[in-house]
Structures are given as C-alpha cells and as structure tokens.
Amino acid sequence: MRVLIVEDDPLHRSYLHEAVRAALPECDMVVEAENGQSGEIEARKSRMEHVVMDLQMSERNGIEAARTIWRERPDTKILFWSNYSDEAYVRGVSRIVPEGATYGYVLKSASDERLKLALRSVFVESQCVIDREVRGIQQKSLGNAHGLTDAEYEILVDVALGLTDKAIAQRKRLSLRSVQNRLQQLYEKLDVYDLPDDGMEGWYNLRMRAVAVALLRKVLNSSALERAERELRDSGSR
Amino acid sequence: MRVLIVEDDPLHRSYLHEAVRAALPECDMVVEAENGQSGEIEARKSRMEHVVMDLQMSERNGIEAARTIWRERPDTKILFWSNYSDEAYVRGVSRIVPEGATYGYVLKSASDERLKLALRSVFVESQCVIDREVRGIQQKSLGNAHGLTDAEYEILVDVALGLTDKAIAQRKRLSLRSVQNRLQQLYEKLDVYDLPDDGMEGWYNLRMRAVAVALLRKVLNSSALERAERELRDSGSR
DNA sequence: CTTTGTCTTGCGGGAACCCGCAGATTTTGC
DNA sequence: GCAAAATCTGCGGGTTCCCGCAAGACAAAG
Known part of the structure; x- marks a missing residue:
C-alpha cells in the first residue's frame, strides 16, 4: 500500500507521516506534498490510491486538489484532516465527493487513536468515517432547520x-x-x-x-x- | 526568566516549548496555555513578563489576549507567532501595542534559527523583531499607496x-x-x-x-x- | 492675510434594492 | 390525472444607495 500526504505545515506533515507508519504497517511507501498543487501532480505521477489531505493550504486548497484527483480516479480513497469544521468546508467536500467514493473527515483536534482508527477504516476497510462534529454540521446543513438550500x-x-x-x-x-x-x-x-x-x-x-x-x-x-x-x-x- | 506559551495546536505548542528551552537556557520555567482565555489568566496569576502568543485561536484570539495582558502590565514582552501575515492581523497588532512596548512578529513558516533569534532578541535584548514579510504589509498599510486610512x-x-x-x-x-x-x-x-x-x-x-x-x-x-x-x-x- | 488643500455637510436626482400582491408555471403527492 | 404546494415572474411603490455639485470649516504653507 502506498499513501500520499498533502499538508503544508511541516510539523503536522511529519506527525501524519508517523501516524501512517504506525497505523498501517502494510504501507510500504509514503510520499509527502506540501500543497494542493504538487499534491495533484504527485497523485497523478505515482497513481496514488490513498491520500491524506489537509484543507486550507495556500496555492491550491484541499478541496480543489481532491476534486481533480477524484476526477482522474474516482476510486481514490481520501481522508481529509482539517483544523476546522466550518460549514463552508463541509459543504465544499460533500459537493465534490463522487458517487460511491470512500472518504473520511477527521479534525486535527481528534486524538491519536481516532486518527489511526480513521486511517485503517478508510484505507483498509473502505469505510467512510466522518467525525462526530462534522457529522453534526452536515445534518444541520441538509435539514433545512437553519440550513441553506x-x-x-x-x-x-x-x-x-x-x-x-x-x-x-x-x-x-x-x-x-x-x-x-x-x-x-x-x-x-x-x-x-x-x-x-x-x-x-x-x-x-x-x-x-x-x-x-x-x-x-x-x-x-x-x-x-x-x-x-x-x-x-x-x-x-x- | 519565565516564559508563557499561548498556542492552541498541541504540536506547535510542544515545538515552541522545545525552541524556548533551546534558545533561552536561562529560562527556568515554561508555562503553557491552550487559548487566549486561559493565557490571560495564567499571565495574571504568574505575573509572566515574557509571552509567546499565537494569533487565531478559538475562544479568544491572540490579539485580544495580548491587549488585556498589556493593559495590566505594559512592560510585558510578547512575541507573536502566526501562520499568516494578513493585513487584518498586522493592523490589529499594531493597534494594540502600547507606547514603548517591545514585541515581535514571526511567521510560523520561518526557520528554526529565525525563531530562536527572535526569542533572544525580544526577551533578552528587549528589541523589536518584525518579520520581513510582515514589515512589508505594515509599510503598505501605512503608506497610502493602496493602504487604507x-x-x-x-x-x-x-x-x-x-x-x-x-x-x-x-x-x-x-x-x-x-x-x-x-x-x-x-x-x-x-x-x-x-x-x-x-x-x-x-x-x-x-x-x-x-x-x-x-x-x-x-x-x-x-x-x-x-x-x-x-x-x-x-x-x-x- | 491669503491661498491652497483636506474634510465636512446639504441638496438633488438617477439607479438599485426590498417587498407585497397576484397571476403563471412547475413540481410534488396521491 | 388532478389538486395542492412550491417556484417563477411582472408590476408598482417606498426606501436606500451612489455620486456630482457647491458651499462652509479648519489647518498648513506662502
């Protein structure tokens, strides 16, 4: 298994690298990219099927990068790892996820354990994992209680x-x-x-x-x- | 010397802790706070005179925290350590820095070396250190080329x-x-x-x-x- | 003192916005 | 297939916004 990490903060990048190594011993190759731009290129070049992606990067943010990656290979598994659960991000992600694709959305404030669990669930079990809090936003966003059409x-x-x-x-x-x-x-x-x-x-x-x-x-x-x-x-x- | 670190990201917080330890051997106490709210309390309680402060935190952001800290003790030395150099942040900081106070503004993208240098300059030499890029924003913001009054x-x-x-x-x-x-x-x-x-x-x-x-x-x-x-x-x- | 420049205020009109009303059209549910 | 519900559309009005024109206030420079 090969995993691509797209994350602009060096500290977070190396932390992620470590987490991937620990959670996925069957992973034999980890590639890092420091923004959406090079993330797309790397994904295309190496035909990566597993991506961990930060949202909110300069150059080209995670949502755009994910969209082009999915457009080229809709079966790519992407785990979004973000600081915030802004409704704008959540809406942006759900807008681009293709039919039947597997993905995850974990907040950076989540524990080590949760991150590793999500990595295994999404990449190995092909199961969608959406952080509890993000899920809440999604609900509110759809149910028109206060959500917008x-x-x-x-x-x-x-x-x-x-x-x-x-x-x-x-x-x-x-x-x-x-x-x-x-x-x-x-x-x-x-x-x-x-x-x-x-x-x-x-x-x-x-x-x-x-x-x-x-x-x-x-x-x-x-x-x-x-x-x-x-x-x-x-x-x-x- | 005692130093207070106010930063919400755990990774960045421990990195900062390390950097402070390395750059300031004369420092015999480092306290951490994870948002502006508790940062203010900690600063007041322990009468901290040296603070490293992140901008953009939930609860209460760095600018507000810095303002109340400076209001209580204007001679506190504060080093701002931020991801961005948005004009809004730069303007916000210059708006609250008291007459004659010493402070610094370093971007998180700066090198290890630059951060440590800034720590020594601000805390030991009482010298203001403003990141090159931030300085540029400041200039533009003041010189009315395209800056607003x-x-x-x-x-x-x-x-x-x-x-x-x-x-x-x-x-x-x-x-x-x-x-x-x-x-x-x-x-x-x-x-x-x-x-x-x-x-x-x-x-x-x-x-x-x-x-x-x-x-x-x-x-x-x-x-x-x-x-x-x-x-x-x-x-x-x- | 005069001049020049910047800032403030009033007036007036054309354009854009906000919105109630009511008829036409589309979608939905059965 | 039909009725109910939701959406789209035009009309008309009251309000706010955008801005040219011009007269006063004040400060700095000549």
Whole structure:
C-alpha cells in the first residue's frame, strides 16, 4: 500500500507521516506534498490510491486538489484532516465527493487513536468515517432547520462576490424578481431581521448583513469566496 | 526568566516549548496555555513578563489576549507567532501595542534559527523583531499607496457588519454625506470600479464588492469581523 | 492675510434594492 | 390525472444607495 500526504505545515506533515507508519504497517511507501498543487501532480505521477489531505493550504486548497484527483480516479480513497469544521468546508467536500467514493473527515483536534482508527477504516476497510462534529454540521446543513438550500447558497455566494441582482439573474438565467425572492428566503434563514436592540429599524443593510452573518456563522469563509471569485473571472472572460 | 506559551495546536505548542528551552537556557520555567482565555489568566496569576502568543485561536484570539495582558502590565514582552501575515492581523497588532512596548512578529513558516533569534532578541535584548514579510504589509498599510486610512478602515468594518449609512453616521457622529464620502474613497482604493470585462456596467454592488475585495486581499478577515461584531453588540446594549 | 488643500455637510436626482400582491408555471403527492 | 404546494415572474411603490455639485470649516504653507 502506498499513501500520499498533502499538508503544508511541516510539523503536522511529519506527525501524519508517523501516524501512517504506525497505523498501517502494510504501507510500504509514503510520499509527502506540501500543497494542493504538487499534491495533484504527485497523485497523478505515482497513481496514488490513498491520500491524506489537509484543507486550507495556500496555492491550491484541499478541496480543489481532491476534486481533480477524484476526477482522474474516482476510486481514490481520501481522508481529509482539517483544523476546522466550518460549514463552508463541509459543504465544499460533500459537493465534490463522487458517487460511491470512500472518504473520511477527521479534525486535527481528534486524538491519536481516532486518527489511526480513521486511517485503517478508510484505507483498509473502505469505510467512510466522518467525525462526530462534522457529522453534526452536515445534518444541520441538509435539514433545512437553519440550513441553506443549494439554490440559496449559490445566491449567497454571488451576492458575497458583490454582484448586482441583475447580474445574478443573468448568470443564473432567472428573472430579476426570482433572484430577489431567493434573497428574501436567505434573509429569513439567516435571521437578518433580528435586531440587536429593538427600537432600531433600518439599522441593517440586509444584503450586506446576510453576508456578515454567513461569515460569522462560518456558512461562508474566505476560502470559498476565493474559489467563487476565480470561477467568476474564468466564466467572465470566456 | 519565565516564559508563557499561548498556542492552541498541541504540536506547535510542544515545538515552541522545545525552541524556548533551546534558545533561552536561562529560562527556568515554561508555562503553557491552550487559548487566549486561559493565557490571560495564567499571565495574571504568574505575573509572566515574557509571552509567546499565537494569533487565531478559538475562544479568544491572540490579539485580544495580548491587549488585556498589556493593559495590566505594559512592560510585558510578547512575541507573536502566526501562520499568516494578513493585513487584518498586522493592523490589529499594531493597534494594540502600547507606547514603548517591545514585541515581535514571526511567521510560523520561518526557520528554526529565525525563531530562536527572535526569542533572544525580544526577551533578552528587549528589541523589536518584525518579520520581513510582515514589515512589508505594515509599510503598505501605512503608506497610502493602496493602504487604507484608519478612518476608512473603520468605515469598512462598519459596512462589513451590515450597517446602513445612516446607522454608521450615527455611531461615528458624522453626517450621512460624510459617511458616503468615506465610502467613495474606499471604493477607489479598493479598485472596485475595475470590471472583469468591459461592457458590463452595473455588474457590481459597490458596497458589497468593496467588502469582498477587502476579504480577498486579507485587509479584512473573519477574526476581525468577529471582534467588531462583539464590540457592536456591547456598545448597542450599553 | 491669503491661498491652497483636506474634510465636512446639504441638496438633488438617477439607479438599485426590498417587498407585497397576484397571476403563471412547475413540481410534488396521491 | 388532478389538486395542492412550491417556484417563477411582472408590476408598482417606498426606501436606500451612489455620486456630482457647491458651499462652509479648519489647518498648513506662502
């Protein structure tokens, strides 16, 4: 068995290396990459079928790297190992995992034991392992208690990029009014109408406030914004 | 000499511990804290005069912890050790460092050698050590080439929180028009008028776009937003 | 004292946003 | 196959935003 480690922090990288060695004695080769860019290249070159991947790296983050790896070989087993369980990351991962692929999501705050268990479960048993906490976020994100629909999320991203209603309507092939409808749903779900103190109406610019709340709740994060910005520029110049 | 380490990542914490031991043989006591909250308490309890502090921790981040520590003992020497050199962090740090205090700012990507040198310089020689890259950000942030004035930055934060022009005017004791003036300066400095492709006017909601650009350029980050949000709620309920 | 520059404030208008209402269209459940 | 529910769409209005124009306030330089 051969394992590829993609992680930009040297300390964490060597810790991971150690953990892989300990948890997977049948592993006879460990390759390290220090960002998503070189991670993709390494995976392609060596046809790696087992990857441990950090999210949030410079150059190219884990989600993008994982997407291209899976696009080339959908049976690759990937264990995500991340600091945070931001809804934006969780949503980003579930968005790209192909049909029937096996993957895992473990937080860096998890114990040694949990990490090693996850390594064995995912790589040897081909079993999906999602950290308890991450699972919670996933649930909330899907069950529309306070979670956003995909449609709503897309609108949120477009708004956050600074696009006009009209521009969004054009991009999404919708009428102006439909975009505004979606926006209103968004405002409700994000509790934008909650005022800090009553007696102050008109204190919030709803559009901006919605994005602020999304950022504070980690529904959006800057990494997701960067990704969206790049897509926007690409599609714009096409 | 006694040193307090405030860092939430266990790996980095023990690495730091090691580095302190190696660089400062005269140090006879090292205390560790795993977030800003307990860092403050520990500093107060043990009257620590030397602190190594991570920025970006949960609970209470490094900037807030440093502020309260410095408020109680302005002669405390603090070495910030951070992953990023976001303008938001750099600005946040320079905003709270008291008159004549000695501090340092080193990136985690720096070499072993650089870290140890910084430890000695700051703690023993009482000399300020600012990482080259961070220094660059500082310059750019002050020299108004593309840097924002404090006034502009404050407006930016208020806008990013989702406040209306009127609300900002009231908070800042300005007229409506003055707020809008500052906003326009902001729009120019953030190049909001740059269109991805020409022939599309009215594609951007300037207010939102300005915040998006600020986030993408790391002039703002979510940690700064969280801080501002807390201040807003506090001042609102007062 | 005058001049020049920066900062503030008011006015006014065009554009974008927010949203209730109501009809048309699509999706869903049975 | 049909009714209920959810979505999409156009209209109209009230509000906020964006910004050019211009008049006052204040400080620094000539």
